[in-house]
Amino acid sequence: MVPTVAAVDGMALGGGCEIIMHCDRAVASLESYIGLVEVGVGLIPAAGGCKELALRAAGEAKGGDLFPFIRRYFENVATAQVGRSAEHARELGFLRDRDAVVINRFELLYVAKQQLNARYESGYRPPLRAARIPVAGRGAIATLKMGMQNMLAGDYVSDHDYLIGSKLAHVICGGDIDQGSLVDEQWFLDLEREAFIELLSTEKTQARVEHMLKTGKPLRN
Amino acid sequence: MSKQVQDAYIVAAARSPVGKAPRGVFRHVRPDDLLGHALNAAMTQVPAVERGEVDDVVVGCAMPEAEQGMNVARIGLLLADFPNSVSGITVNRFCSSGLNAVAIAADRIRLGEADIMIGAGTESMSMIPMGGNKIVANERIFADSEHVGIAYGMGITAEKVAQQWKVPRDAQDAFAVESHRRALTAIETGEFEDEIAPYTVRDRIADLERREIVEQPNVVSVDEGPRPGTTTDVLAGLRPVFAAKGTVTAGNSSQTSDGAGAVILASDTAIKRHNLQPLARFLGFAVAGVPPEIMGIGPKFAIPKVLKQTDIKLEDVDWIELNEAFAAQSLAVINDLGLNRERVNPLGGAIALGHPLGATGAIRTTTLIHGMRRRKHRYGMVTMCIGTGMGAAGLFENVS
Numbered sequence: 001m002v003p004t005v006a007a008v009d010g011m012a013l014g015g016g017c018e019i020i021m022h023c024d025r026a027v028a029s030l031e032s033y034i035g036l037v038e039v040g041v042g043l044i045p046a047a048g049g050c051k052e053l054a055l056r057a058a059g060e061a062k063g064g065d066l067f068p069f070i071r072r073y074f075e076n077v078a079t080a081q082v083g084r085s086a087e088h089a090r091e092l093g094f095l096r097d098r099d100a101v102v103i104n105r106f107e108l109l110y111v112a113k114q115q116l117n118a119r120y121e122s123g124y125r126p127p128l129r130a131a132r133i134p135v136a137g138r139g140a141i142a143t144l145k146m147g148m149q150n151m152l153a154g155d156y157v158s159d160h161d162y163l164i165g166s167k168l169a170h171v172i173c174g175g176d177i178d179q180g181s182l183v184d185e186q187w188f189l190d191l192e193r194e195a196f197i198e199l200l201s202t203e204k205t206q207a208r209v210e211h212m213l214k215t216g217k218p219l220r221n
Numbered sequence: 222m223s224k225q226v227q228d229a230y231i232v233a234a235a236r237s238p239v240g241k242a243p244r245g246v247f248r249h250v251r252p253d254d255l256l257g258h259a260l261n262a263a264m265t266q267v268p269a270v271e272r273g274e275v276d277d278v279v280v281g282c283a284m285p286e287a288e289q290g291m292n293v294a295r296i297g298l299l300l301a302d303f304p305n306s307v308s309g310i311t312v313n314r315f316c317s318s319g320l321n322a323v324a325i326a327a328d329r330i331r332l333g334e335a336d337i338m339i340g341a342g343t344e345s346m347s348m349i350p351m352g353g354n355k356i357v358a359n360e361r362i363f364a365d366s367e368h369v370g371i372a373y374g375m376g377i378t379a380e381k382v383a384q385q386w387k388v389p390r391d392a393q394d395a396f397a398v399e400s401h402r403r404a405l406t407a408i409e410t411g412e413f414e415d416e417i418a419p420y421t422v423r424d425r426i427a428d429l430e431r432r433e434i435v436e437q438p439n440v441v442s443v444d445e446g447p448r449p450g451t452t453t454d455v456l457a458g459l460r461p462v463f464a465a466k467g468t469v470t471a472g473n474s475s476q477t478s479d480g481a482g483a484v485i486l487a488s489d490t491a492i493k494r495h496n497l498q499p500l501a502r503f504l505g506f507a508v509a510g511v512p513p514e515i516m517g518i519g520p521k522f523a524i525p526k527v528l529k530q531t532d533i534k535l536e537d538v539d540w541i542e543l544n545e546a547f548a549a550q551s552l553a554v555i556n557d558l559g560l561n562r563e564r565v566n567p568l569g570g571a572i573a574l575g576h577p578l579g580a581t582g583a584i585r586t587t588t589l590i591h592g593m594r595r596r597k598h599r600y601g602m603v604t605m606c607i608g609t610g611m612g613a614a615g616l617f618e619n620v621s
Contacts, residue, residue, distance in 0.1 A: 067355070142358035149363075149372040154380070154464035176360075 001126065006030045007112035009105050012054070013082065016075025017094055018049040024093055024119060024126070027112040033088035035082030039164050040218040042205030045077065046196035050171045051188035053077070056093060067143070070136040073143055074172050078165050094160035098177055131221050132182045144169040160204040167195040178181035225331035229338075229486045230499035230620065233268075235262035235418050236482035238316050239575040246441045247479035249347075249424055250290040256280060257301030257345035259583075262418030263483040269495040270485070272302075272421040274585035276335035278309040279308065280328045281342035283578035284349045285311050293343060313579065314381025316544060316605050317508065318342055318614035319482060319581025324506035324615055326486050331503075334490040340403040341483035351375070351477070351578070370514030375608055376474070377464030379547035383468050386553035387426035392467040395454040397473040397572045400545060404447035404569025415585040415591040417442060446476045446575040448583070460571035464590045471555040473548040478575030479540035482583035484590070501590045501601075504616040511610045517550025519612020520604040523556050526603070527614040538564070539598035542585040544605030545570035554606075568592065581605065586615070 005069045006020040008028035008130040017034050020026045026096075028034070036045045044050060053076075057069035074212055075081075076092050083089025097164040102111050136215045148165045156164070170176070204221050211219035237255050240247035254325060280294035286574060290360070292307030314321045326340035328589075362368045383393070390560025400418070409414060419442035428435045461467035462474075483576065493497055507530055509522035528535055535558070543565050545551045549607060555565060568574075568588060571581065589601045604614035 067357075138360050139357045143356055143359035143360060144522075145360075145363050146356070146358040146372040150368060150374045150377050150463075153373060153377045154467065158466050 001124060001197050003116060004125040005112050005116045007108050008034065008086070008136055010018070013037045014045065018045060018047040018052070021052040021094065022048055024124070026099040027102050027108060027115055028086035028095060028099065029108050030086050030087070030101055030103050031105065032086045033082050034086070034094045035080065035092070036077045036079040036094070039078060039080050039168070040161065040208070041212050042164060042202070042208035043199050044164065044168045044171060044192065044195055046192040048189060050077070050168070050192050051185055053093065054135070054172050054174065055130055055133055056187055057136070057183070058125055064136060066136045067140050070140055070172060071144065074169060075117055075161050077166055077172070081214070092160065126157070129185050131184045132139060133184065134180050135177060135183055137173055137179035137181060138176050140173040141169045141176070144173070158221060160202070163202070164199060171195050226333040227331060227488050229327035229330035229488065231484050231501045231503065231505040231590055231617070232487045232497045232499055233263040233266035233485040233494065234416060234483070234590045235266060235502065236416055236584045236587045237420050237443045237480050238417050238586065239478045239577060240515050241445045241448060241480050241575065244478040245347065245445050246422055246439065246519055247345065247347060250345070250420070250422055250479065252343045252348065252481065252558065253293050253297040253300060254283070254299035255345065255420070255479065256341060257342070258418060258420055259341060259481040259483040260298060260301045260303070260339060267485060267497055269497065270337060273304045273306055275307050275337050275339055277326070277329065278307060278341065278399055279301070279322040279341040280309060280311050281320070281322040281579040281582055282311050282344055283313060284313045284344070284351070284353045286312055286349060286467055288345060288348045289343060297343065300537060301321055310431070313389060314508070314611070314613065315608045316546065316576070317607050317611070319584065320506070320586060320603050320605065320613055320615050323347065323484050323486070323503070323583060323586050327503035328485055330453070330488045336488045338486045339483055340486060340583060341481065342580035343481035343575035344580040345479045346477040346577060347479050350506035357602045363442070370512055371609060373514055374463065375516070375546065376469055377515055379466045379469045379474065379549045380464045382515050382547070382553050383549035385515065386518070386556070388549045388552045391453070391457070393468060393473040394453050396552055397456055399454050400566065400569045401447050401574040403453040403567060404444070404573035406451060407568035408443055408447060411527070412592065413588070415445065415595070435555035437512050439605050444574050445462045446478065447569060447573040451600035460573050461555070465510065468536065469547055471547055473572065475508040475544070475546050475571035475576035478577040479578040480580045480584055481577065482580055482587045484583055484586050498621065500594055500619070500621045502618040502620050504533065504618055506615040507612070508611055508613045511612065513610035516608055516610040517547055517606045518553055519610065520614060521555045521607035521612065523612035523614040524558060524604055527616050532614050533616060537599045538602050540567065540589055540593055540596070540601040541565045542589050542601070542603045544573045544581055544585065545575065546576065546606050548572060550606055571617060582613070586617070589617060594621040
């Protein structure tokens with residue numbers, strides 16, 4: 001029963017970001033660059049990143065209309081937004097209000113340890129897995145697709161971008177079910193994995209991955 | 222082919238000025254108040270008619286929600302001090318709503334079931350954006366490629382028309398420049414003075430120094446959209462807004478606007494009873510459907526449909542108010558039907574004058590009626606394209 005605290009300095013992209021999002025606390029130095037950038041290699045976050053954003057959106061909506069919150073997270077991931085600083089990452093929703101930002105990076109580990117000790121001493125218990133998460137659902141998927149269709153028709157995105165965006169919308173909205181349907185965390189994790197495998201089996205995603213490994217730069221295809 | 226029992230005549234037509242949205246003169250003016258203003262202005266043109274004699278008020282509104290929701294027709298007329306006995310209905314066919322309202326009002330009379338009707342339109346695009354406050358798409362739109370056009374924004378449909386009908390950028394920009402030129406000339410020569418009822422805007426702001434509310438009255442009497450200095454050089458510098466390599470820009474598209482218009486219609490009986498001066502006879506109205514992804518071409522099919530219905534020849538129509546949703550679709554329609562450019566929008570169009578969606582039909586009917594009277598034209602038309610792929614056209618005969 002020990003708390004987990006992520007100490008972040010510099011780049012935390014994709015999987016790094018997902019680890020941060022699952023820790024009880026994050027402590028990030030101001031010069032941190034945090035984001036979910038999987039679409040750059042033709043994939044979507046599939047280690048709980050989508051799940052965590054959907055969960056946060058549901059919490060923020062407080063039982064009201066979930067769509068504006070989901071749309072914001074969808075757009076961040078679909079356009080591979082990276083925080084230009086730790087505070088910007090907080091604005092983007094990758095860091096939470098309870099996460100700490102330190103200006104001096106040499107104090108990072110010190111603050112992280114303090115946080116860890118404080119959490120432990122105050123009787124830390126890990127949260128239960130959320131079991132009743134309302135989803136944005138199939139109407140939200142269609143509405144997000146509507147926006148992407150216009151970008152596709154306007155030649156701002158490619159067919160493959162549209163496919164990736166559609167898969168992301170599908171996952172983050174909880175799949176082809178009614179708005180407000182209740183699901184658990186595993187539901188999202190299953191959707192993530194399914195979409196990830198589907199995308200990875202396409203030639204264009206494989207080309208993006210290969211290109212990134214060889215050149216370090218994203219391929220637009 | 223008409224089986225009407227009596228004719229419907231327009232006996233009054235008035236409108237508010239059109240403001241720019243979302244940051245124009247009417248940004249804080251509610252659409253129900255704009256509607257009430259237009260209704261009152263039209264009523265003052267026929268002082269012999271008691272308000273209580275109006276059978277029904279049909280109001281077009283394209284995004285009937287929030288400030289213009291809850292049946293804006295009824296709320297607007299009650300706040301404009303019509304008696305409780307006068308009823309109201311809001312109708313929506315997007316950009317043709319205002320014209321459709323006039324047609325529905327006329328039909329109640331033509332059927333012999335009413336003697337005095339009002340057809341109107343109101344829209345605040347400052348308060349309710351295009352698409353409304355919340356869009357939720359039906360996922361079946363994407364089930365096959367056939368329905369995907371429903372998802373397209375109007376700009377994309379304009380790009381598709383520009384491509385398919387081969388309307389180049391420079392032609393679109395030149396068309397837009399001409400729209401501004403005509404509108405500015407019309408304002409200078411007072412062409413809109415008969416139809417516009419000036420609106421006094423009373424913006425209320427907090428004066429933090431004096432700790433009190435300051436009310437700033439501002440009389441608006443001209444359309445805000447027409448822009449002096451609009452040249453092809455200026456427009457050529459604008460970037461396409463809907464497609465990466467497109468030709469449709471903010472400069473060759475209609476403006477988003479706020480405004481309202483109202484037209485009073487009466488039967489022969491009512492005209493005789495009140496000794497009214499009819500301005501125009503309502504001849505007919507038609508709507509036609511086209512693929513949603515090329516909605517801008519709609520008038521190409523609505524115009525022949527209404528001409529056939531009324532047995533009137535295109536060359537006999539002296540004045541055509543063709544809503545300039547986009548220069549691209551306007552030119553495609555004009556070229557395909559061989560419309561005379563001089564007769565289309567002689568006082569400018571929506572690119573200069575603005576396009577408050579559901580109000581436009583009523584506003585442009587008002588422009589047409591007064592314009593035909595001044596120029597002694599006989600037949601005039603109001604036509605427009607409609608989102609999700611339709612076109613509408615209404616035909617009027619000057620009898621003033």
